[in-house]
Amino acid sequence: MDPAALPWWIWPIALFAVSFAIGIVAVLAGVGGGVLFVPIVGSLFPFHLDFVRGAGLMFALAGTLAAGPPLLRSGFASLRLVMPLALVGSIASFAGALVGLALATELLQTLLGALIIAIAVLIWRTRSADRADVEADALGALLGLQGEYLDPAAGVRIDWRTHRTLLGLGAFTAIGFVGGIFGLGAGFANVPALNLLMAAPLKVAVGSSGLLISVINSSAVWVYLQRGALLPLIVVPAILGVMLGSRIGARLLGTMPAATVRRLVIIVMLLAGLRALTRGLGVWS
Amino acid sequence: MELERSDRALRDLYARWLDRATKAGFAIAALAFLIYVSGAVPAVVPLAELPRYWDMPVSRFIAATGAPQGWAWLRLLGFGDVLNLGAVALLALVTPACYARLLPALVAERDWLQAALAAAQLVVLAAAASGLLAAPA
Numbered sequence: 414m415d416p417a418a419l420p421w422w423i424w425p426i427a428l429f430a431v432s433f434a435i436g437i438v439a440v441l442a443g444v445g446g447g448v449l450f451v452p453i454v455g456s457l458f459p460f461h462l463d464f465v466r467g468a469g470l471m472f473a474l475a476g477t478l479a480a481g482p483p484l485l486r487s488g489f490a491s492l493r494l495v496m497p498l499a500l501v502g503s504i505a506s507f508a509g510a511l512v513g514l515a516l517a518t519e520l521l522q523t524l525l526g527a528l529i530i531a532i533a534v535l536i537w538r539t540r541s542a543d544r545a546d547v548e549a550d551a552l553g554a555l556l557g558l559q560g561e562y563l564d565p566a567a568g569v570r571i572d573w574r575t576h577r578t579l580l581g582l583g584a585f586t587a588i589g590f591v592g593g594i595f596g597l598g599a600g601f602a603n604v605p606a607l608n609l610l611m612a613a614p615l616k617v618a619v620g621s622s623g624l625l626i627s628v629i630n631s632s633a634v635w636v637y638l639q640r641g642a643l644l645p646l647i648v649v650p651a652i653l654g655v656m657l658g659s660r661i662g663a664r665l666l667g668t669m670p671a672a673t674v675r676r677l678v679i680i681v682m683l684l685a686g687l688r689a690l691t692r693g694l695g696v697w698s
Numbered sequence: 699m700e701l702e703r704s705d706r707a708l709r710d711l712y713a714r715w716l717d718r719a720t721k722a723g724f725a726i727a728a729l730a731f732l733i734y735v736s737g738a739v740p741a742v743v744p745l746a747e748l749p750r751y752w753d754m755p756v757s758r759f760i761a762a763t764g765a766p767q768g769w770a771w772l773r774l775l776g777f778g779d780v781l782n783l784g785a786v787a788l789l790a791l792v793t794p795a796c797y798a799r800l801l802p803a804l805v806a807e808r809d810w811l812q813a814a815l816a817a818a819q820l821v822v823l824a825a826a827a828s829g830l831l832a833a834p835a
Contacts, residue, residue: 419749422745424749425735461752461753461755463759471789474790478720479720482720483713485710486710486713488706488709492705492709492812500819503823555811560705628793628797632823634786635790638783640756640767643786645782646735649730649782652727
């Protein structure tokens with residue numbers, strides 16, 4: 414069936430439903446929604462990838478803005494940790510958005526497909542690690558990259574600090590750049606970078622990743638807005654859907670088997686990545 | 699201990715502003731979208747015609763529809779689709795607003811390094827929003 418033959422109103426309704434579902438699944442699987450939104454909507458909906466990437470940035474921005482206040486109040490999101498990383502990340506994300514809008518669509522589709530498949534493998538392979546014996550490096554100590562939070566499960570107060578600050582700044586430069594190109598929130602990379610590279614506790618890594626995305630995407634999204642690459646008919650249903658879905662997902666968090674949802678997400682990402690890859694290579698358009 | 703207390707106060711301040719600004723932004727976005735899809739006001743690109751253009755790269759879309767770029771949308775806020783761009787821009791301004799509120803609090807605490815980081819972030823966000831570097835050729 415020719416998608417153009419369908420009435421226009423079908424698409425925002427379908428987009429709201431898909432964004433709602435992604436919002437639920439993303440929370441349950443512990444991944445950022447943008448990494449599902451861009452390949453799925455880019456592959457299954459008739460919109461050009463330029464508009465899908467712009468909506469993807471807004472999608473990730475909206476989800477993290479909504480989740481920010483409780484994460485900050487609980488201490489899971491650390492402003493001290495976020496501020497230096499977000500600064501380099503937002504500069505890189507801005508540059509990435511400029512590069513992304515200058516690249517040919519086929520090349521972007523191909524790179525997006527390869528990236529999404531690589532991320533699915535990364536999510537499948539990555540294990541978290543919480544280390545309490547970390548010594549802060551000089552730059553980390555200068556920036557005060559430390560804090561404490563109350564672990565509700567254990568009922569104890571956890572003190573934490575990070576290390577490898579320079580490497581962390583380098584990682585967030587790269588992550589911001591890639592996120593800007595493809596319209597991803599990049600939570601998939603933020604959490605391992607904070608947890609495995611810089612040794613932030615997993616809960617602090619997850620909470621701070623959300624806040625990082627809200628700052629970093631606020632920079633890149635202006636590029637898409639200035640270039641006319643934000644279509645309200647795509648953006649608004651997507652952000653309203655993900656907001657509602659995220660809230661439902663947060664409520665289901667204690668009852669759903671997270672490992673099963675995570676496996677489902679990996680399979681969906683592999684399929685969406687393959688679809689984008691074959692579309693980019695002209696094998697299946 | 700003193701550092702943690704100060705951190706908590708700053709986090710609470712940021713969270714309060716983030717919460718209020720985000721809720722306001724979403725409410726405005728939802729309202730603007732209802733106005734747009736109800737057809738209560740005209741759109742630069744009428745909804746029924748949009749499917750003819752939305753599979754085009756953005757450069758061709760702009761050439762075909764005359765949709766605004768840069769800050770030109772500010773002059774067209776009476777159109778439903780452009781009104782929604784304004785609502786989206788408000789959401790993109792939530793983070794700068796929170797940083798702008800944080801900056802004087804950091805200065806009051808004489809936390810010069812964090813204040814410098816917040817000021818630098820505001821400069822980056824302002825540069826991004828200004829369109830000076832991102833404006834179309």
